[in-house]
Amino acid sequence: MSTRYQLGDDESHEEKIDIKALLKMLVESQTKQAETQARQTEFQARQVELQQQIIEILKNTSIATDNHEKQDKNIGGDSAEKKENTDTAAIELEEDDQWLIDGRDGRLYKALRDNDMETVKKILNENPEVFKEGIPHGQLTALHLAIFLGRDIKIVEKIIELMPLEILESKTRHNGYTACHFAAIYGYPEAAKAMVKKHSKLTQIRDALGRAPLELAFEFVTTAQKKIVEYLYSKTRNENPSPFSGQDGVRLLHSAIDANFYDLASCLVKRFPKLVMEKSLKTDMCALELLVRKPFAFPSGVQLRWWQKRIYSKIQVDMNSVYVQPAEPSTCQSSECTISLEDNPPASSEAYKTEDTPSVSSTIKKGIFNRYSTLAPCVENIKNLKLMHEHASALLKDMSTEILRKKESEILTFFDNNPDIIKLTIRHGLIEVILQGLKKFGHLVRYRLPHQMMEIAIAERNEEIVNLLWERCDSRGARINLVSTTDKDGNTILHYASKLAPSDKLNSVSGVALQMQREVQWFKSIMRETDRFKRNKKGDTARNIFDEEHKDLLKKGEDWMKDTSGSCMIVAALVATVAFAAVFTVPGGYISESHSSLNGTPIFLGKTSFTMFMIADAVALFSSITSVLMFLAIYTSRYSANDFLTYLPRKVIIGFATLFISMAAILTAFSASLSIVAGGRFPGAPIPIAVFTSFPIILFAWLQLPLFYNMVRSTYCASILHDHKYIL
Structure with missing residues (x-):
């Protein structure tokens, strides 16, 4: 029999709650919460354990077991950064395997860590079996470690010299990376050259995901990556199974475009034109679509300032030395993979217009400019940008040629x-x-x-x-x-x-x-x-x-017009008020001799500065009133869509122009009045007065002139289809 409890005094709103059922639900909820917390704790503990293992490998400190406690204390802020900046898939050292690096005491790892070439040679000569042992679980060889640690090339070459060919092909357990894959990932072209020189088949060996070293080199884009990409491209052969055919070739082409290596992508298109028409199974895109998704690769997709455009037009780039000679001369000769500058003139936003042939003097000037362009970092950046544009344009031409040589139906x-x-x-x-x-x-x-x-x-x-x-x-x-x-x-x-x-x-x-x-x-x-x-x-x-x-x-445009015209109308009204009052309070006052014929005449009437005051004040009054009327007309307009074409913009233009004139005129009147008052005692006063008076005028023009210019240009110089008489 369950116990029941009533809530409230009002019988019409009684609620009965089963206390046993409530307790049962509470216990189940607490149990689930405890299980969830236990799983989270276990996950966090595992995460900390993995983080510690990775950091212990990355830190260039002693790996002896008696230093583990000290290393655990030093795990801190830079661990996350190191974990993000390192290919964790390539790090397969485990905590219990560090002392097994040479099968006995970790001496080889210590020597590699300290860049001690003599000790490395001694260990390798004394114990050749170290090549085979490596790290048992990760199967990292001494060469893997040397490349990962970025050791001196002499040490790497010595290891390669002593290492048997079959050990050079050793792969890591999880990812199937050879030492050549490591060199491709970490951008170590010298190590790759030494390995391929001894064992040329390394460029053809695939990892666990079927990727050749060249493809991995494309995926990791760093400063040193371009050199190793060019080298591996020149040494990777088109033989079965070829990394240049099918989806493997499509991935290579897409990776080259993704990495902005448009020169190498152009070489791939020339050697293997079928890749252009094929889609990537991963992205469901062809190479041309991937290229047009990168508008910054073309001049029309980049907005340059006027001075950058001038520099851009003067700089000359040389693409002849950029493309790499592949390993198969019969497949892709240097003349095929080199695009001359004459065939691809510098592009611009008006690339479809024909340009005249430059004169000899202009060519000499451009050559001199190009010679000293690297002295300024900004010029060097523009030069690199133009070089990228040239490569992308050449790639576009190659792909378009291949696509458009097909039949119309295709x-x-x-x-x-x-x-x-x-x-x-x-x-x-x-x-x-x-x-x-x-x-x-x-x-x-x-x-x-x-x-x-x-x-x-x-x-x-x-x-x-x-x-x-x-x-x-x-x-x-x-x-x-x-x-x-x-x-x-x-x-x-x-x-x-x-x-x-x-x-x-x-x-x-x-x-x-x-x-x-x-x-x-x-x-x-x-x-x-x-x-x-x-x-x-x-x-x-x-x-x-x-x-x-x-x-x-339309509603937002109406609100913008009303807010703008209302604010400007207030300013114009204030200027008109001041200009009107200034007429009756002229500087210096009036002649007050009752018996004189000059009674009521301004005292400084004959001075040039007084004449300037009167003219400027009159101009300020008339222009401000005109501005008020224009903005008032805008404020009371009907705001239809057609009104925004010319009716409203024209009134805004007139209102802005007259408001600017009125403000400049009232400041001029003030300057003239101040010169009259202070000029007699301070003869040099007009000069600083004129200088300080110009500051508000310049500030107003600087803030409002861009909008005024855009409105005039859009209203009276609109170029939309202006030459298309039939459409109009």
């Missing part, structure tokens, strides 16, 4: 299977990629993959590519077809222009009002009379979609 199938290539290319504004595609296969502009390039360019708001596609259509009929087609949902290009621009494109325009103006400009520029009332399959016109997509932006 090309369309390739882009159908990789639809993101065109979309990403247009989104990032990679003019170079579009140029290569249209140069080899001009019909690409009219195919749906699944959308036309023009539709994607308009949806992504990429003006440069829209202009480029329009210019590539060399006939009126082709241009009509380009803008008159509809997609499977019945959308015209006007429907694409009516959608809200991507956030990154909107954020590139300063001010919500200018963002709304830009959207209206796109919509008006694309509009054709025949498309105005066309409905898609959902029954929506482009105007309906535009109003729905932009209602939030």
